[in-house]
Amino acid sequence: MPRQPGPTDHRPTPPRPPSTAHRLDEALNGLSDTFRGMTAHPDEYNCPCHWGSAEELARLKTADVELDADLLRRTWEATDWTYRGSVLRRILPQLAAALVSGSAGTDLEGVGRAFAMSGWRAWPAEQTAAVEEFLHAWWTHTLTTPAPTVPAHQLLVLTAEATGTMAPWLTAWEATPTPEATRHLAEAIDHWDHDLLADRLPWSTWEDEEEWYAELTTWLVRHAPARLRAHGAPEDLLHRVRLLGLTGPARWEDPHMPDHRY
Known part of the structure; x- marks a missing residue:
């Protein structure tokens, strides 16, 4: 006789993890909340001839006033x-909103x-955490998005330079074996x-x-081929990755070495 469903057979479905887009939106909101009311230092100065006017400098010393795109860039x-x-x-x-868009x-x-x-890693813990979450949320969203606004190979440059390390970003890429992230990997190698x-x-x-070059090429040679x-990458792309593991004449004389002007 079939077992009758009991009271434990109708457990609520666990909530799904938030989407990467939602996480990124929350990270942007977190930056807005954390840095609301911030201003440039009262004694800050920059040359009117090379940076901008006194009126523009005054805007930086006024909290929460939106800057035009040109002033934001120059700043x-x-x-x-x-x-x-x-x-x-x-x-x-x-700036974060402009970067993402x-x-x-x-x-x-x-x-x-x-x-x-800026020395952001030495800021108060809440501020450092907000920046960290923004960078990681943006990176995760980029890896899992088919056509991100900023390509992964460009965003890696920003995140690596901002944090002084490539390791966490390459580790996250390796831990995201989706078709989108793999396509971004192929595009990165092409660039x-x-x-x-x-x-x-x-x-x-x-x-x-030199250290970063070695770290990036070692990661590619180890992780990318398989x-x-x-995912059906063309042989030409696989050969280019293989060549990164060779040095000297073994690389230059390989029949698959691209005919570039180096």
């Missing part, structure tokens, strides 16, 4: 602020350096291989370039 691009942390905290919610421009390594120069096969990092960095092959 994060400037490297000669005396109180860099205060300046970045002032513009951070608006793609309206902040393409100099993502410059943005990453602006984060690094990077010319530089990597010439033994140089594909972007300028203030970190140890993943790309499982």
Whole structure:
């Protein structure tokens, strides 16, 4: 005789984890809440001839006033602020929203350096946590989105420069074996291989370039082939990854070495 359902057979369905888009929205809201009311330091100054007017500087010293796109860009691009942390905290919610929407421009390594120069890791714990969550939420969303506004290979530059390390971002990429993340990996190799096969990092960095080059190529050689092959990547792409594991004549004389001008 069939068993009659008991009271425990109708347990509520566990809630689904939030989507990566929801997490990113929450992270942006977290930045707005955490940095609301922030201003540039009262004694901050920048040259009117090279940066902007006294009126524009006054806007940075006024909390929660939206900046126009040009002023926002000039503010994060400037490297000669005396109180860099205060300046970045002032513009951070608006800058983060512009970055995610793609309206902040393409100099993502410059943005990453602006984060690094601000000393954000030494800020109060709540502020540091809000920045960390934003970067990780944006990275996770990018890896799992078919056509992100900012490509993964560009965002890696920003996150690595902002945090001074590639390790957590490469680890997260490896731990996201979805078709979208794998497609982003293939696209990254297409953009990077010319530089990597010439033994140089594909972007300028203030970190140890040789160390980062070795870390990135080692990760690609170890992780990428099986993943790309499982998703039907073309042989040409697999050969380019294989060549990263070779050095000297073994690489240069390999019949699959691309015919680039290095």
